[in-house]
Amino acid sequence: MTELIRRSLRDSKAARWGALGIISITMFAGYFLTDVMSPLKPMLETEFGWSSTSYGIFTSAYGWLNVFLLMLIFGGIILDKMGVRFTGLLSSFIMVIGAAIKYWAITNPTLVDHTIWGIHAQVFLASIGFAIFGVGVEIAGITVSKIIVKWFKGYEMALAMGMQMAVARLGTMLAIAAPVPLAMYFSNIHTQVVNGELVEKMGPSISAPIAFALVLLVIGFIAFFIYVGMDKKLDASEAANGEEAEDPFKFSDIGQIVTNKGFWLIAFLCVLFYSSVFPFIKYAADLMVNKYGLDQQTAGIIPSLLPLGTLFLTPLFGGVYDKIGKGATMMIIGAVLIIFVHTIFALPILNTWVVAVILVIILGIALSLVPSAMWPSVPKIIPEKQLGTAFSLIFWIQNWGLMGVPLLIGYVLDKSNPQVAIAKAQGLEVPLYDYTNPMIIFAALGFLAIIVSLLLKREDRIKGYGLELPNIQK
């Protein structure tokens, strides 16, 4: 008799964790490319004459198309209308195209001497590539979140989200630690800007780590084709099982999402929290050089501890949320850690690398606590058929921060340190940047995140979303 009971493919532990493993490869590649330029900031300044503002413009490009052309929102609607297979393949392909343009801009020496709309041509075109890539990786992110809900609802959902994030963070870690050694290893003779002049000179290959990222993205694209096969089998097993298909997405669903207060609180917490971490990562290696006196070659090692800690802690905290609950409390603790870390970074004391290591580890704990509680909380607030659109709206709001904050930091860094530009223009030895003002901005974001996380816990008490309850249904 029991043999007659049909099971969905997602009831098989091996199948659902296998599916997760495959889509994690795509996200690993995406996160690697996202941060691959971070440790190269000092080299971009010495080799190509970029300023901190140029670097800020480039970094902010990640969000240009997502924010202004609403690509992320369209991505979410496409996801809910067309499904995870089509959207996953499309987004992986967009990542490859964007990364290829960025690679071309960085390898093209003739661009170094031109400007487009007043922006250094190389910065401009690399930014266009990064902006296209940003559309791909963000839509891939919401697609993967929806895939995890599809396979893991009622099972280890927070653990699965935590594991996927851990693999993605491995990409971030590699992106912080590997580019400088790779660039040095592939040193060659190429065009550089020396005292404002173009010269052929031996120097590190900034394009080598980007080429490596491009190869990873192609592998991630291929991996997604394998996932498509598994997804078809899952749908077939659920249809055979007589499971009803979800109601199709309707545009009126957007109205329901944006009138939900819990949605706004999660979205605000998301933008504040991530704006104080991801843009920080973009400047962390440079901070290590300028505040803690590390050399360029080793500067990436300390920031790479940040994602390293999250590899273990995100699944651990995800497991805690699954079994014990306390999601809202975890978000509050994460926000408190953020303000603590950035305040100490801002103080003009304790400038020893040991303090930097401790702070980065604490930041890693925050970057494990908040995401492992935040993302599995979204399906408790929003119905599944609206999830693609809800995730995309949250990511859209988050992208304002991921776009604006790095630009602001680059600008504030240049404005607070006019001596750097003067020394560069005069061909003198470039003095160190003072990072106090940028770090105060990051600390302020942490302060606002605490307020929003407290409001979210209050809203959960009022509406009974169950954010403090475990995810695993007994």
Ligand SMILES: NCCCC[C@H](N)C(=O)NCC(=O)O
């Ligand atoms: N460094 C990649 C940025 C991905 C941003 C994405 N919108 C996101 O927040 N994902 C969740 C996470 O915690 O990485």
